[in-house]
Amino acid sequence: MKFREGQFQPTSSYPNVLLVDDEDALLASVRRILRKQCSLKTCSDPHEAIRLLRQSPDSFDIIISDLRMPGIDGVEFLTIAREIAPDVPRVLLSGSLSENALKEAINKAGISRVIVKPVPPEVMLSTVQGLTTGQGDASRPSRQMALRVQDALKTNHTVFFQPRVNADDFAVAGQEALSRFPGLQQTFTVEEIISGAEDHPVIGDLTFKVLGFIDQHRDVIAKQYGNHPISVNLSPNSISDINFVNALIDFLRAHPGLPLLEFEVTEQSNMAFTAEFQDNLPRLLSAGYKVFLDDFGAGNNSIALLRRGHFSGLKLDKSLIARLDDHNTIDSSFVEWVTQAAHQLGMSVIAEGVETLDSATFLQHIGVDQLQGYYFGRPGALLLEGSDIQKDPGTTFSR
Incomplete structure (x- = not known):
């Protein structure tokens, strides 16, 4: 994002989304869902995503991560992402998550949303819109x-x-x-x-x-x-x-x-x-x-x-x-x-x-x-x- 003379000037009219998941099928599906309305960057390796965030912490409007990944899980990755880019909303994808685990994830990683897999296309799109432009959910901030x-x-x-x-x-x-x-x-x-x-x-x-x-x-x-x-x-x-x-x-x-x-x-x-x-x-x-x-x-x-x-x-x-x-x-x-x-x-x-x-x-x-x-x-x-x-x-x- 660029700022000039006190006015917010987005570099693009589309939200910049970082998606981290080791499932190629999901990455391909999400690309089809979001590519026409988002600027999407996908990573199959959370360590690669961390390096990307450290290089350019202000490049993304939203970070989405799967829960189960090799090396570090989604909660740990989003916790690190929170330290690097604390103002960027974070979303966790999960097939199942207990109530206690959900509370721990929210507190530890400051997660804005948890989406249960499999993810319907309209849910993914409305979540991104709601957390970046305020369109998908009137209760969320812009x-x-x-x-x-x-x-x-x-x-x-x-x-x-x-x-x-x-x-x-x-x-x-x-x-x-x-x-x-x-x-x-x-x-x-x-x-x-x-x-x-x-x-x-x-x-x-x-x-x-x-x-x-x-x-x-x-x-x-x-x-x-x-x-x-x-x-x-x-x-x-x-x-x-x-x-x-x-x-x-x-x-x-x-x-x-x-x-x-x-x-x-x-x-x-x-x-x-x-x-x-x-x-x-x-x-x-x-x-x-x-x-x-x-x-x-x-x-x-x-x-x-x-x-x-x-x-x-x-x-x-x-x-x-x-x-x-x-x-x-x-x-x-x-x-x-x-x-x-x-x-x-x-x-x-x-x-x-x-x-x-x-x-x-x-x-x-x-x-x-x-x-x-x-x-x-x-x-x-x-x-x-x-x-x-x-x-x-x-x-x-x-x-």
């Missing part, structure tokens, strides 16, 4: 978007801040740090940008970019916004990675002068149900940081995650709050019930997307703790000396 974000973090990323207020008196109680990509936002919404990179290691880089910005401008932040907590978004995928969590805690310990930080984790990812996520999240709480369950009510995981505990509070999704102005009895009753249930569990409740006084008054009445939304302030840039005042580049999304 690698191209992840690379766009990776490039934008160098020169085309900034952080805006949106206030939160106490519900009882509407006094400012905190700020949420929100990533903005001025160049990318000429084509994509913030939601498309973030969701496109959600399951890619670059989402962790984005977190550290935001924390670095806060650290660099801590004095300006205190002067402009006061000494209030700042919330930072974390991806469930990042929390599921023990290396990311260790690096995050080390960073926080190494920067004791940072403003008081809180973290928000979206509920819209099944990664939040993995054992790794459940093991790693309490480490942030033990380190003294509040963690909020973000986007509560937007998906299907809200109640299930609430049962798991591990959260200091929750943020009611803006889609729920928007419907309050329509005098929707079901939604208003649900918001009230959630607020009461959260308080019984010792959790605080924040409502985001508050855009009218009627909504704010209702939420205040039912006991929501804090409010966030356009009624109290749009996301805004820091007023840095010698820089132009920046405007939010046309988005209503709050991630």
